[in-house]
Amino acid sequence: MNKPIRTIAIFCLLLFVALMLNATWLQYWKASDYDDNALNRRVIEDAYSQQRGAILVGDEAVAESVESDDQYDYLRTYPQPFKYAHVTGYFSFYDQTGIERSENAVLSGDDDLLFVNKLVDLLSNKSGKGGNVQLTLDPDAQDAAYAALEKLPKDPDTGTVEASVVAIAPATGKILAMASLPTYDPNKLASHDFGAVQEDYDRLSQDPTEPLLNRAIQTTLPPGSTFKIVTAAAALSSGNYTADGQVPGGATYQLPQTSGSTGEIDNEGRSCGTDQIPFAQAMEESCNTTFAALGVELGADALREQAEKFGFDQRYLQDLGPQAVSNFPADANEPQAGQSAIGQFEVRATPLQMAMVAAAVANQGVLMRPYIVDSIQSPSLETLRQTEPEELGEAVTPEVADGLTQLLVSTVEEGTASPGAIAGVTVAGKTGTAQSGDPDVPPYAWYVSFAPAQDPEVAVAVVIQSAGIDRGEIAGGTYGGPIAKAVMEAVIR
Incomplete structure (x- = not known):
């Protein structure tokens, strides 16, 4: 060559x-x-030609594929769209969100767990069908959460409500309810009329109230006085205080290194004594002066360490996203530690995070990883994978958890959290009203609770970000308490 x-x-x-x-x-x-x-697009077009698996809550499908008479063979439908939209997400020609995205491999039939089913379908010349995703949601709790949010008065400027609810089983971490307003109809985004889909998506994405946002896990806000549970946990864990003991009181408290009204903490008219007061009274009355003083005494490092034990500054939700990270400020000085101790300054939390705080206290101090996918099933409903509860760590000792429970029960029975009380059931709870930091934006109303207090089945967090409520009437107990009560009753009765 x-x-x-x-x-x-x-x-x-x-x-x-x-x-x-x-x-x-x-x-x-x-x-x-x-x-x-x-x-x-090739993957999407192929997926539209297959029967996608169902997303199940209890025995009912909240997302399923039905036969279509167009080129795509199947249309994704959502029988209860508004109630479950932020959990299921949507499956459209352009995108997927929520469970539709996080469990796409299962729902489309591509997951390795479904290999045998795919092989059988191939050998029998049948069109493939995706697996099913069974959620942990309790349908009664979800109904109660969504119905209670819907009853809130709408903001006259936006015509809607911005709020959310999360409920968790303390012993396992199962998410029992997750509802968010404003909501949307995922059926419109799953339509095969792609022009209409794009139009609806543009409308939703440009809406200033952000209806596509799952506020339960994607919005962080100042938790206000509900964060006092974390501060109380740090105080009890320090060994310097007991639930039956005394804590600093007083009508006002001047933050260190400050002078005048800018550094003065008050109690907004609540009865908080003068010098030393019972810890129960401080929690019942939600005394800002008490918890600010405790925050300064404990220091920012101790507060941050305690907050992180409850899940702050971490991503722990693995089967639904995206998840916003709750935050405790780093390198806070003394006055900032005092403000942080009452849930202000740069402290930010999702409703899920505050539900986890309540759940950890309810679970004798053990923090469980929250999860919303209970099991993965074959098309014939055979369980292929079951989610097992997982401990994230000990937030507080059992003794501290007992002390916190004692204080929170007293807050429902004698204090600001009384609107969440349930006849014949011992409830532990805490209210919060957090300043937004913007004089034109009204405060946020919070409520966290768990019940029954001595044998907890459910922990709940409620946040009302915006509604048709006069600024002076916004209070976590008044509006959040009845919502939490309705969800707790749905689970325990």
Whole structure:
């Protein structure tokens, strides 16, 4: 073989090798990345031709595929769209969100758990069907949460309510309810009329009230006085205080390194004594002066350490996203520690985070990982994978948890959290009214609780971000208490 021919042959051989390497790289190493890419239209078009699995709450499907008479064969439908929209998310030609996204491999039938089913379908020449996702949600609790939010008066400027509810089973971390307002209809985004889909998506994404936002896990706000549970936990854990003992009182408290009204903490007219008062009274009356003083005494490091034991500054929700991270400020000085101790300054929390605080106290101090996917099932409802409860760590000792429970029960029976009381059931709870930091934005109303206090079945967090409530009437107990009560009753009765 002469030299020119040999050169061309070697060059062609190198081209074939490069082509084989590129094909191997694309079809083997990168295949899953392309399959999982939400912008891959081929994958979406193929998925539209298959029967996607159902998302189940109890025995009912809250998302399912029905036969369609167009080129895509199946249409994704949501029988109770507004109530479950932020959990199920939507499956559209352009994108997926919520459970539709996080469990897409199962629902589409591509998960390895469904290999046998896929093989049987292939051998029998049947079209494939995706697996089912069974959620942990309690339908009665979800009904109660959504109905209670819907009863809130609407903001006259926006015509809607911005609020959310989360309920957790303290012993396991199962999410029993997750509702958010404003909501939307995922059926419109799953439509095969792609022009209408784009129009509706543009409308929702440009809405200033952000109806696509799952406020239960994607919105962080100052938790206000509900954070006093964390501060009380740090105080009791320090060994310097007991639930039956005395704590600093007083009508006002001047933060260190400050002077005048800008650094003065008051109690907004509540009865908080003068010098030392019972810890129960401080919690019942939600005394800002007490908890600010405790925060300064304990220091920012101790507060942050305690907050992180409850889950702050962490991502712990693995089966639904995206999750906003609750935050306790780093490197806070003394006056900032005092403000942080009452849930202000730069402290931010999601409703899920504050439900976890209540749940950890209820569970004798043990913090459980929250989860919303109970099991993965085959198309024939055979359980392929069951989620097992997982401990994240000890937030407080059992003794401290007992002390906190004692204080929170007293707050429901004798204090500001009384609107969450349930006849014949011992309830532990705490209210919060957090300043937004913007004089034009009204405060946020919070309520956290768990019940029955001595044998807890459910922990709840409620936040009302915006509603048709006069600024002077906004209070966590008045509006959040009845919502939490309705959800707790739905679970325990």
